[in-house]
Amino acid sequence: MLSQTVVNRLKEIVGEKNVVTDKVGLLTYGYDGTLLSGEALGVVSPHTTEEVVEIVKLMNEHNIKLVPRGAGTNESGGTIPTQDSVVISFTKMTKIHEIDTENFVAVVEPGVINFDLQVELEKRNCYFPPDPSSYKASTIGGNVGECSGGPKCFKYGVTRDYILGLEVVLPNGKVIQTGGRNFQSEPAYDLTRIIVGAEGTLGLVTKVFVRIIPLPRAKKTMLAIYDKVEDASQTVADIVAAGIIPTTLELMDNLLINTTEDFSHAGLPRDAGAVLIIEVDGYPEDMDPQVKTISEICNKIAKEFKIAQSAAEVDQIWTSRRCAFGSVARVRPSYGVNDITVPRSNFPKAIQGVLKVAKEYGVTIGVVAHAGDGNLHPLVLFDQRNKEEVETVHAAEKALCMMALDLDGTVSGEHGIGLVKKKYLDSEFTPAAMGAFRKIKRSFDPSNRFNPGKVFEL
Amino acid sequence: MGVLTEVYEMLNTCNKCGGCHTACKTYKLTGQETMVARGRIQLIKAVADGKLEPNQEYEDAIMSCLLCGECAVACANGVRGNELVMAARRDLKLRKGIKPFAKSFALKTLASPKRLGMGFSLFGGMGKSVLNKIDGMDYFRGIDIRNFPTAKKPFLEQVPERITVQHPKHKVGFYVGCFLNYSLDQTAHSVVKVLTKNDCDVIIPKDQVCCGLPQYAYGDFETAKKNARKTIDTFLDKYKDAEVVLSACASCASMLKHDYLKLFADEPSYLPKVELFCEKVVEFSEYMAKIGVDQSQLHNSSPVRVTYHDPCHMIRGLKVTKQPRQLLQMIPRVEYKEMFEAGRCCGAAGLIQAFYHEVSTNITDQKVENIKDTNADLVATSCPACMLRLQGGINKAGQKQKVMHVADLMANAYKD
Ligand SMILES: Cc1cc2nc3c(=O)[nH]c(=O)nc-3n(C[C@H](O)[C@H](O)[C@H](O)COP(=O)(O)OP(=O)(O)OC[C@H]3O[C@@H](n4cnc5c(N)ncnc54)[C@H](O)[C@@H]3O)c2cc1C
Ligand code: SF4
Ligand code: SF4
Numbered sequence: 001m002l003s004q005t006v007v008n009r010l011k012e013i014v015g016e017k018n019v020v021t022d023k024v025g026l027l028t029y030g031y032d033g034t035l036l037s038g039e040a041l042g043v044v045s046p047h048t049t050e051e052v053v054e055i056v057k058l059m060n061e062h063n064i065k066l067v068p069r070g071a072g073t074n075e076s077g078g079t080i081p082t083q084d085s086v087v088i089s090f091t092k093m094t095k096i097h098e099i100d101t102e103n104f105v106a107v108v109e110p111g112v113i114n115f116d117l118q119v120e121l122e123k124r125n126c127y128f129p130p131d132p133s134s135y136k137a138s139t140i141g142g143n144v145g146e147c148s149g150g151p152k153c154f155k156y157g158v159t160r161d162y163i164l165g166l167e168v169v170l171p172n173g174k175v176i177q178t179g180g181r182n183f184q185s186e187p188a189y190d191l192t193r194i195i196v197g198a199e200g201t202l203g204l205v206t207k208v209f210v211r212i213i214p215l216p217r218a219k220k221t222m223l224a225i226y227d228k229v230e231d232a233s234q235t236v237a238d239i240v241a242a243g244i245i246p247t248t249l250e251l252m253d254n255l256l257i258n259t260t261e262d263f264s265h266a267g268l269p270r271d272a273g274a275v276l277i278i279e280v281d282g283y284p285e286d287m288d289p290q291v292k293t294i295s296e297i298c299n300k301i302a303k304e305f306k307i308a309q310s311a312a313e314v315d316q317i318w319t320s321r322r323c324a325f326g327s328v329a330r331v332r333p334s335y336g337v338n339d340i341t342v343p344r345s346n347f348p349k350a351i352q353g354v355l356k357v358a359k360e361y362g363v364t365i366g367v368v369a370h371a372g373d374g375n376l377h378p379l380v381l382f383d384q385r386n387k388e389e390v391e392t393v394h395a396a397e398k399a400l401c402m403m404a405l406d407l408d409g410t411v412s413g414e415h416g417i418g419l420v421k422k423k424y425l426d427s428e429f430t431p432a433a434m435g436a437f438r439k440i441k442r443s444f445d446p447s448n449r450f451n452p453g454k455v456f457e458l
Numbered sequence: 459m460g461v462l463t464e465v466y467e468m469l470n471t472c473n474k475c476g477g478c479h480t481a482c483k484t485y486k487l488t489g490q491e492t493m494v495a496r497g498r499i500q501l502i503k504a505v506a507d508g509k510l511e512p513n514q515e516y517e518d519a520i521m522s523c524l525l526c527g528e529c530a531v532a533c534a535n536g537v538r539g540n541e542l543v544m545a546a547r548r549d550l551k552l553r554k555g556i557k558p559f560a561k562s563f564a565l566k567t568l569a570s571p572k573r574l575g576m577g578f579s580l581f582g583g584m585g586k587s588v589l590n591k592i593d594g595m596d597y598f599r600g601i602d603i604r605n606f607p608t609a610k611k612p613f614l615e616q617v618p619e620r621i622t623v624q625h626p627k628h629k630v631g632f633y634v635g636c637f638l639n640y641s642l643d644q645t646a647h648s649v650v651k652v653l654t655k656n657d658c659d660v661i662i663p664k665d666q667v668c669c670g671l672p673q674y675a676y677g678d679f680e681t682a683k684k685n686a687r688k689t690i691d692t693f694l695d696k697y698k699d700a701e702v703v704l705s706a707c708a709s710c711a712s713m714l715k716h717d718y719l720k721l722f723a724d725e726p727s728y729l730p731k732v733e734l735f736c737e738k739v740v741e742f743s744e745y746m747a748k749i750g751v752d753q754s755q756l757h758n759s760s761p762v763r764v765t766y767h768d769p770c771h772m773i774r775g776l777k778v779t780k781q782p783r784q785l786l787q788m789i790p791r792v793e794y795k796e797m798f799e800a801g802r803c804c805g806a807a808g809l810i811q812a813f814y815h816e817v818s819t820n821i822t823d824q825k826v827e828n829i830k831d832t833n834a835d836l837v838a839t840s841c842p843a844c845m846l847r848l849q850g851g852i853n854k855a856g857q858k859q860k861v862m863h864v865a866d867l868m869a870n871a872y873k874d
Contacts, residue, residue: 024515027504028491031474045489072491073476091489111489115480137476263534323534326475330536333470 002041002086006062010044013054018045018092029087032072032079033134033325034420035334035384040067040081045092049167049175049206055088056204057173065449068200070110070142073134075325075337076418078145078199082453088204090141097207101126104212105164105181110141110205117210126212129156132414133322141205147197149414151321154372155247155281156213158414160196167207168195171445181209194440199416200451202444216281219247220291221314224276225269225304229253229355229367232274233348236371238297239278240344244290248279249372250321256366256379257320259327266316272303276371277321324368325379332364332381336397339421340404341375341413353403354378361396375413376404402427417455425456461549462506465542469503472496472537481532482539483803484522487820492519495529495539502546512550520546522814524807524821525675527774544675551677607846609643616643620661621650627657628749631693631700631738635710636668637842645842645862648869649706649742655872656751661700663692670721671713679721686718687728690735703735706742706865708841712775715739741772743840743864747781753788756871761791764867765834767825767848768801769841782840782864789871795832799825806847822851830857837861 020043065085093109114135131150149158165179178191358365369376478495485494504510529539638646670682705711805821
């Protein structure tokens, strides 16, 4: 429980309505996209950097920890309040300060929803390439926290590649700016890159300088349909080997085809083993040659290859892909999202590995993958209420992670470590590397007050 | 507990993906997790699991839902947040009776025709005269009370029970509904005019009652059922010859057509009759488009720019969107202009406008902005509650557009 003094002071800082301490309110800030939950001591929603600073100082005086939170859609337990902590919710810092299309920079507050920014940018013929499938809900602050990726990342890179600078409130209550609006502006240590992907453990992001780019003049969306998921993965390897970089190379297996089809009615063939969604963009005159090469590669193995003919068709294909995670509860109520990533050339092996794990452990796994990045999301489906099943699922997930590491991959491509993947980190990094992480954390946050217990134990 | 047990699998299917965040207006405006489908569902689940005892904050989360159904459209898992909220309201009612505001104000009044007439005139008449004495108090919680229309005499008392035409091709039972009866009687007249101009005999049972939606929406299924039964029996027994039961209020129509089935799901002996009735129910625009309107009879001398607002119960309840637009565009010299987010809730949402007025006022303001951007002269819609809400919002913003029912625009286009 927070003392009345602390509650009153918080209310003075952010206003009465922006402090939550009642049971109902706390319950709704206790979960995220995972199956975990916890209960915070309170929730506070600041509107300005100054308010954030005051909150941090107050928390320091009373030795209370802070858990930063955007929309709470992360898939790693990153916003679960574990130790006695207050959740600092950024959903009320939603200003877009500036969109500068001459210098291709936008300056936004962390609570701006990715989609809302895209809408504003589109009006000016620009966009922000990182587009996690959760882009309609997730915040730029959360994207920064997890260094999120998305379907366009094969060609364009992940969040990290589009963050020019940050304004950050440090655990000691001081405000720093890292980087800035210039494209090359990190004369000293590149603090921006340390904070991007740090999952809120090093500092609270209060302003983000994002790099934006002009919308492509043309794009083509294609759909390749396969009998077997292994065949699709072979195409992925072939396209990469041919030296082509599509904007998007997304894979969905039979299970996902069916659950997404229930919702989006995009007309994906329900009996197919897998589909690949392939998109290329650029200048209009570049489209045909790329499409031709890709169609040749696909047609070698695919059972069908289609080019979307209308904007509506493209939309439908994308609706399917974007709702993938959100649709599997139709099959079983609970799911574990895995985020393993392997070098692209090992992608077919990773797919085989997933199939093997599913068989060995007798669990249902649906696969959706940012195939171009070698990033797979095997979704292990189960029912949380069945304790035995939960055990099996944990074992299967561990096997998936170990399989990825064996293929020179990583346990998390884009969803972060949070609480869920913490246990695998020691297998991925040497003790010396883990030591370096801890030193960095301690130098920013010696009292372990920001998002404690996430990523690793200090 | 029973009610929540029935929907438990759906509660459990929500995997907290946040897909409903942009869909839910109450969240967009507040940024509060208690005000979004995901949050509401997790709270209901906590109550179902016995982890949370319903309290005032819980009721606020449940009662502030617009029941607009947008979350259900957005949810890839097929979770229908609005239905879960309905179940939670029912559960609350069974636990402790209905919330005081709902009890005293609307629900009781709407349940009985006599009180209903009084309620409407109180709101529009006496309420107005009191307000006139208080300077600057034109808007009670965002509702434009001073301009809240009241029929001098209920529509049902103004018309005969049967209106016949010379060469009848159809015979239509007209379910008028509270708003058209007590407040927007002119619109009810418009409906009759359009029907008769298109060779329909109109049957208007005098003893029709409130459809029961307001009570149903706040969990009072008993009263809702009473009214539903009366409505069904009236139209099916006493006025058997009516080929269809037509309503020009999207909310009533959606209640009559879909929710009656749910309401009586536990009464297998009566259910077949309900099914028969539901099949007969048709919304005004849907019906006119179906029987076909003779365009040559429609006249309009001055050009007018019109936009259309889809009421929640129309677009997501009845799933009727094309027909009203088609009808509007049949009127000569109408330039139709689609507004941004035409299908999003206008903020009226039953009693929400009165009891969670801050949220609802913001929602209406956004809608009014979207209307302004179209440069339309007229806003057409299909639900009287939306009509009043929109007109109030437009007046408050100092704009000039007039809000009318699709039936009003059509009726005006007939030379007498
Ligand atoms: C259906 C679905 C699809 C998804 N698709 C993708 C995908 O394609 N690619 C992908 O990468 N991820 C995806 N995700 C995961 C998730 O949506 C992303 O990680 C997203 O960026 C999280 O944003 P958020 O606003 O919800 O942040 P939250 O979940 O609230 O927070 C994420 C992390 O950032 C920290 N944080 C938040 N705000 C701040 C701040 N202002 N300062 C410092 N730290 C902060 C939090 O402490 C936490 O560690 C998906 C999730 C779902 C449910
Ligand atoms: S209601 Fe549907 S869209 Fe909303 S969080 Fe739950 S599963 Fe996701
Ligand atoms: S019905 Fe409307 S207001 Fe209610 S939770 Fe769903 S989207 Fe939100």
